[in-house]
Amino acid sequence: xxxxxxxLFPARPIVGASIxxxxxxxxxxxxxxxxxxxxxxxxxxxxxxxxETLAExxxxxxxxxxxxxxxxxxxxxPTEIIERDGEGRARHHYVVLPHAALWTAGEPMPGPExxxxxxxxxxxxxxxxxxxxxxxxxxxxxxxxxxxxxTL
Numbered sequence: 534x535x536x537x538x539x540x541l542f543p544a545r546p547i548v549g550a551s552i553x554x555x556x557x558x559x560x561x562x563x564x565x566x567x568x569x570x571x572x573x574x575x576x577x578x579x580x581x582x583x584x585e586t587l588a589e590x591x592x593x594x595x596x597x598x599x600x601x602x603x604x605x606x607x608x609x610x611p612t613e614i615i616e617r618d619g620e621g622r623a624r625h626h627y628v629v630l631p632h633a634a635l636w637t638a639g640e641p642m643p644g645p646e647x648x649x650x651x652x653x654x655x656x657x658x659x660x661x662x663x664x665x666x667x668x669x670x671x672x673x674x675x676x677x678x679x680x681x682x683x684t685l
Contacts, residue, residue, distance in 0.1 A: 540625065541624065541625070542622060542623065542624060543623070543625070543626055545626075546613075546626045546627065546628045547580055547626065547627050547628070548580070548581045548627075548628050548629075548630070549578055549579055549580050549581060549590075549627050549628070549629040549630070550578055550579070550581050550587045550588070550590040550591040550594065550629065550630050550631070550632065551575070551576040551577065551578025551579075551591060551594070551629050551630075551631045551632070551670075552576055552577055552578060552591040552592065552594065552595050552603065552605070552631065552632045552634050553576050553609070553631060553632065553633050553634065553670060553671060553674035554577075554595065554601060554603045554634045554635070554636050555633070555634070555635060555636065555674060555675065555678045556635070556636035556652065557652075558654060559652035559653055559654055560576075560652070560653060560655070560658075560671055560674065560675070561576075561577065561599065561601065561636070561641055561650060561651075561652055562574045562575065562576065562650065562651050562652075562653050562658070562661070562663075563575060563576070563577050563598055563599055563641075563643065563646075563647040563648075563649070563650050564643075564647060564648040564649040564650070565646070565647070565648065565664075566643075566645065566646050566647055566648045567646060569616055569624075569625050570664060571648075572648060572662070573662050573663060573664055574651075574658070574661045574662060574663045574664075574667070575663060575664040575667060576631060576667070576670070577591075577594055577595045577598040577599055577601075577647070578590075578591060578594050578595075578598075578629060578631070579594040579597075579598070579646070587608065587630050587632070588605045588608075588632060591605065591630075591631075591632045591634075592605065592634075595634075597644060597646070598643075598644045598646045598647050599639075599641040599642060599643065599644060599647060599650050600639050600640075600641065600642050600644065601636065601638070601639040601640075601641055602636075602637045602638040602639050603634035603635060603636050603637055604634055604635050604637050605632045605633070605634045606632075606633050606634060606635060606677060606678060606681055607632065607633045607677045608630060608631075608632055608633075609630075609631040609632065609633055609670055609673045609674055609677065610631075610669070610670070610673060611628055611629065611630050611631075612628075612629045612631065612664075612665065612666040612670060613626075613627070613628050613629075614626070614627045614629065614664070614665055614666075615627075631670045631674070633673070633674040633677040633678055635678065635681075655668075655671055655672065655675055658671060
């Protein structure tokens, strides 16, 4: 069955990919320009398109949103975001597969999907308004990158 997909009150969860780009002990964050959660800090990312791998989607979204290039070093624990209306119906339902990555090129510039961008240390993120589960995802991303350091 095919047809238009809606992000508001979807018939099924929407699969997304995000990317935690780490550079010099900091991670790149973007402030969301669109609802839901406009203005909230999160990782660059978005919907996975048909025929695209999760890593390809994460890297495409990174380039589109902030103009960076990175090397994916691993997939992290998925995050599920469900927002319900007053009647308990799923207003939004996303399953996001985050990736840990190392910065390779470019300087971040906010695109149409980002109000702003910033590099942040993990301890700085706790003071920001963020998407659900972001601290856990970032902790996992920093650990994944740290495990690679002897081989870098």
